[in-house]
Amino acid sequence: MQPKKLLIAVFVCLGIWSCKEKEKVEIKDLQTVVELEPVKEFGFVLEDYIVKKDTIKKGDSFGEILERNHIGYPRIFNIAEKAKDSFDIRKLQVGKPYTLLCNNDSLQTPTCFIYQPNSIDYVVIKFADSIEAYKGKKPISIVQKEASGIVMNNLSETMESQGLPYSLINDMSDIYAWTIDFFRLQKGDRFKIVYKQRFIEDSIYAGIESIDAAYFQHRDESFYAFNFMVDSTKNIADYFDENTKSLRRTFLKAPVKFSRISSRYNLNRRIAYYGYKLRPHKGTDFAAPIGTEILATANGTVTESTRRGGNGKYVKIKHNATYSTQYLHMKAQNVRKGDYVKQGDVIGWVGMTGNTGGPHVCYRFWKNGKQVDPFKQKLPAAESIPDSLKSKYLEFIKPLKNQLDNIQFEDTKIELPTEDNVLTSEIQ
Incomplete structure (x- = not known):
């Protein structure tokens, strides 16, 4: 290789080495600057504790959970007494999550109990030195x-x-x-x-x-x-x-959610099973699974909640001097005669009582004492x-x-x- 070319090659190599060294320095510097934020939950830095998460099981109580984790009953009683003004420990619900924050040592003694009644709210009971209880919310x-x-x-x-x-x-x-x-x-x-x-x-x-x-x-x-x-x-x-x-x-379109109309109001209905005799249908049938909630379509007073003949178990509501509604073939009623109900209240559940070939609610609508088709009425807003x-x-x-x-x-x-x-x- 000629001296001039060799000199150029040396400078190129030195340049590459210099760039790589510079990259190394920059990467090293970057690594020392960037630090991961500690994981926090409920306002605590979790890495400072041994964290035990579980859910409330059938038969669990606040005392039993702490006793399983090596806290004696005199101490448990004292914690419960001090915390009762902020949270009633008897209200723990099966299936709800809880967290124990324990000392990061061989004994792993709990110092904090955190209960979550839902995904947003939580209750903290701290008992490391003094006892403190308070409620919080996760940031939304x-x-x-x-x-x-x-x-x-x-x-x-x-x-x-x-x-x-x-x-x-x-x-x-x-x-x-x-x-x-x-x-x-x-x-x-x-x-x-x-x-x-x-x-x-x-x-x-x-x-x-x-x-x-x-x-x-x-x-x-x-x-x-x-x-x-x-x-x-x-x-x-x-x-x-x-x-x-x-x-x-003033009235909902239907007494059940997410259903379908299986039979409409029809005064000229004829059924093959009955020899095509005229059998008017003065209601609207909404097919739905047994147990589906039946809703009051408007505010009113329950005038009947009983069982009778082909109607099976039913509820009738008087809304005012003009309108009344009736809900037939219920599995069970959820209201009694004389109850005042509001639009959307659950008044019973879909069933098959009375004369019915399948689970549905027959919805009947009265105007001035006469049964009419609710879908053809011009109802007030x-x-x-x-x-x-x-x-x-x-x-x-x-x-x-x-x-x-x-x-x-x-x-x-x-x-x-x-x-x-x-x-x-x-x-x-």
Whole structure:
């Protein structure tokens, strides 16, 4: 190799060595600067303790748990007495988690008992030196999300296929329970939602916080819904449309959730089994599994809660001078004659008592003493936004409506709705 080329090669090697050494120094420096944050839970640094986690078993008590971990009963009694003003140790529930923080030594003596009645709240009982008991909450973050979909089979399957929480489906059905007949959805019906989810410590899903706004397009008719605080003092909020009208009606569309109509009100019904004789059906049958909750469709007073003939076990409610409803074939009633019930209260459970070929509730509806088809009645709406709040409400929903309107649907080819593709079963 010529001297000039050799000199260049030496400088190149030195340069490479110098760069590598510099990288090593930088990496070394970086390693000394970056330190992992200690793992904390319930306000404690866990690496300072031996941590024992378990759940309350049948027969467990606060005393038995501590005794199993080498704390004597005189000490246990003293801890319980000092802690009782903050937490009643007798209220430990089977299946709920608890944590023991123990000394990091060979004895592993517990110094702290932490009980979690739910995923957010917890109770701390410290007894290392002095005894202290207090309640706390895990940090919660609220994240706003959006969703949309086109109904191809039923609302439940459409939302579940997108990985949306089941509770969100349930909340959606509650919002529109008074305005949309979910038992007659059509292919091509569409929805959009702006909602909030709760997360514990930014990572653990903790349920739906609220649905802030929703849009449902059913039979080419649009239904907006906006969650608005009507009375902040009493914490009363409700859903209203873009014109300040309440989405509620005086009656729910159905007395059961997530069911299907198996037989409609029909005064001209003829059944082959009875030789095609005229046997009018003056109720609407909602098929549902035995034990499904039956809900009062409006506020009122129970006038009957008994068992009689083909009706089986049933409940009848008088809502006012005009309207009454009846719920037949119950497995059992949950109310008595004279009870006052509110819309949505559980008044009984689906069964097969009386004349019935399968589990369902026969829902009967009276207007001025005559049985009528509830789906053909023009029922009054609940109160809308007070005049004093209308301008505030309209200003409040502007950004939410704009957000909803800008949510895009997936570009999916669908059949146009016809009488043949009406979805008679909403949620299986």
